[in-house]
Amino acid sequence: MSSDIVVLLDSQQQTLTSLREVISEEKQALSQQQAESLLSLAEKKQQLLMHIQRHDELLAAHPDKARLTADLAPKVDEIKQALDACQQANEANAQLIDMNLASINRLASALQVSRNATSLTYDGKGKTSTISTLGNNLKV
Numbered sequence: 001m002s003s004d005i006v007v008l009l010d011s012q013q014q015t016l017t018s019l020r021e022v023i024s025e026e027k028q029a030l031s032q033q034q035a036e037s038l039l040s041l042a043e044k045k046q047q048l049l050m051h052i053q054r055h056d057e058l059l060a061a062h063p064d065k066a067r068l069t070a071d072l073a074p075k076v077d078e079i080k081q082a083l084d085a086c087q088q089a090n091e092a093n094a095q096l097i098d099m100n101l102a103s104i105n106r107l108a109s110a111l112q113v114s115r116n117a118t119s120l121t122y123d124g125k126g127k128t129s130t131i132s133t134l135g136n137n138l139k140v
Contacts (some may be wrong), residue, residue: 005064009075012055014084019048023089030096
C-alpha cells in the first residue's frame with residue numbers, strides 16, 4: 001500500500017510534465033495564430049487538468065497521506081514547483097491571448113471604418129458599427 005502513494009505521485013509528476021509540454025505547444029500555436037491547433041491543444045489541456053484533479057483527490061483520500069508531509073515531502077515539493085511552472089506558463093499564454101484579441105478587435109474596427117466610412121456609428125458600449133444603407137431606399 002505504501003508504494004501506491006508513490007505511484008500516484010509519479011503519475012502526477014508525469015501528468016504535469018505533459019501539461020507543461022501542451023502549454024508550450026499552445027504558446028507556439030498562439031504565436032503563429034494556428035486556430036486549429038489551439039482547439040485540439042485546449043482539449044488535451046482540459047483532459048490533463050482533469051487527470052491532475054483526480055489524482056489530487058486520490059492523494060487527499062489516501063490512507064498514507066501523512067507521508068506526503070513526512071518522507072515524501074521532497075517529491076511533493078518537486079510536484080508543487082512543476083505545478084507553479086505550469087501556472088506561470090499558462091498565465092503568459094493568457095496574456096498572449098489577450099494581446100491577440102486586442103489586435104483582432106483593432107483590425108475589425110479598421111475594417112469597419114474602411115468598408116463604409118460615411119455610415120460609421122457607435123453602439124451603446126462604445127464599439128464602432130457600420131450600418132449599410134446602400135439600396136435600402138430604392139422605390140420602383
